[in-house]
Each structure stands twice: as C-alpha cells, then as structure tokens.
Amino acid sequence: MNKKIWLSSPHMGGFEKEFIDEAFETNWIAPLGPNVNGFEEDLQNFLNTDNAAALSSGTAALHLALILLNIKKDDEVLVSSFTFSASVNPIVYQYAVPVLIDSEKDSWNMDPELLENAIKDRLKKGKKPKAIIVVHLYGMPAKMDEIDKIAEKYDIPLIEDAAESLGSRYKGKATGTFGTFGIFSFNGNKIITTSGGGALVSKNKEMIEKARFLATQARDNAPHYQHSHIGYNYRMSNIVAGIGRGQMKILNKRIEQRRKINSIYVQKLGSQNGITFLKEPDSDFFSNYWLTTILIDEKIFGKTLLDIQSTLAEHNIETRPLWKPMHLQPVFKDYPKYINGTSEAFFNTGLCLPSGSNLLPEEQNKIIELILS
C-alpha cells in the first residue's frame, strides 16, 4: 500500500521541541507558564490585536465568548449553518437557541441578506438575538463589511469563528479581529497545531482577563480557595503552548504553502468543465486556503463525487465531503433556520481535497491525475 495521503495533517517546523525542552528543563510542566504567555504574545503580534487568551480548544474559546456575552437559557444566537458542529454546540451548552443562517454563493459563508431578514423576523416575533457567530469556513473570509454593518445597525455582538482561518484577511485585516470576540483552533488538522488548543481574542482587555479567570476555575483573589463564579478548566498547558510557539515561527510559510497547493489545483483542474473551486470573490478577500474545496457537476464532469472519492481512497488518499449543514443534522434540525438551499447544494456536490502544507508535489500531481483519469 502507498503511504497514506492525508487531508490535512500536523506539520512541525523544527522549532517546537526547543520550547518543550525548555519547559522540561525549567520544570514548567504546570498548566501555565512562559510558553503560554509567549504564545499569546505571538498570536497578538501576528493578528495585530492587543488581547489573546490561550485555551484548551477552539470550542472552549467559543463557549467562553458566549458566557462573557451573558448568553443564557432561551437566548437566541444567530450562527452560520454551513460549518462544523463545534460552532453551534457551545450555544446549546448555555441552554440557548441556535438560529441557523444559510450561505451565499461567493464566499460560501453566512449570507448577509438572510442574516438581516432573520434579525427582522426574530424582532417581529418579539425576541432580539443576543449574538451572531459568523464562520470563515475553509479559510475563506465571510463578507465582513456587510455583516459588521448589520451587527452594528441592530446592536448585536459579533463573534467570529476563525478556527479554520488563521492568517486569512478581509481588506487587509485579520479574520478573528473584527468582532467583539474571535476564536481560533489549534486542533491537529488546522493550519498550525498544538496537538489540541484554541484561543480567544478581543479588543476588550477586561473581557480577555475575565476569560483567563473563568478558564482557570474562577478563583477569587483571596488567601484561601474562594469562588464567586462558576469556573472552567479551559486553559492551555505550558507544554502544548511550546508547540504553538514553534508553529508560530513558520505560520507565514504554512499560509504560503497552502495557497500554493490551492493555486496548483486551480491551475490544473480549474479549466475542467464541471469542476468549480471556492475562490476569493475579489481582492478584498485573502484566504489561507486551509482546505481546497471543489464542487462537481456530475452531469457535466461525467463522474460522481463518490467515483472520485472511492478512486482516491483506493490509492490511500483521504478526501472529505463538505461539512453537512447544521440545519440538516439530526441534533439541530428542529431549531429555527433561515435557509436558501445554498449550503445543502454545496454539501451534495462538494469535496475537500488533500491540502496539507506537507503534501509533496508528486503526491499532488497523482491526486490531480486520478481525478482526471
């Protein structure tokens, strides 16, 4: 059997172990420590923002964002339907109600028009949504001008799920830094990884300090263990943060590599009838191209999605269908939704291609040849 080609696997840069060794030598194995502070600083510098808290996962970051916005039982939170379940689960952790919003066809992300319709409709029904969670899926920024404007017009706090879009920009500004909060993930298959981890960022320093407090069991400043809030064990460990510091050194290179992989796919498959790519709609959008994604028109292309997937699987190459929209998921299907059919059509016809920064040119050529064969 050939060596497995993964969709997106961890890609170490060589600097990670130095930071971990240092943690061992100084016995900073405890949850917090210099690597956590260093990683937070690296993130702040990269994102050009003042406040970042390193956490145990992207999901934990999103959960804390909702807690900090005081989202409670029966509150409504507008959220992209075309996403991974982790964008929506934390809403339900708070016993709040997700209101699912479908995509537009340019960026594949939350449709601003539907978003505004949904807000108007919720207001008419007597309930003002408490937050908006917009996802930058597959690394592609959402239409942030429009979405920001709507959030401001109706005075609803915006949270960006930038788990997949570290390094992506909209009009030159980093995704994750537009909203009241932005969240990132350093899970194993993201553009950089700490093996597992996340971050919460905000312009609001107090909020991030409070996030750090809540993430370490909400211990009051007292000589004994005293608690006036419910706390969480959501902080990143100093060992894991060492991997993050190493990965931050090569993040720009990883973005370049993913973008190159994307451009080779587009160059070699883009003129094929029946294949369309998720592309930057115009020069306002800069994607990290975390994953290269395609839509197949089976009638025109002459092969089904399943044909392509199984041919590649036979050669030990991993592909993945696009995210199944949340409004089609058994666990979320009964929540309120504003749907135009776009994400369902994407799901029915789309595929993620291997896009890891460690994908070799000969491996990528083989994938392309197999798709064309």
Ligand SMILES: *Cc1c(COP(=O)(O)O)cnc(C)c1O
């Ligand atoms: C990965 C991911 C998350 C969750 O991040 P974890 O660190 O795995 O908890 C959230 N949202 C999206 C869109 C993701 O892809």
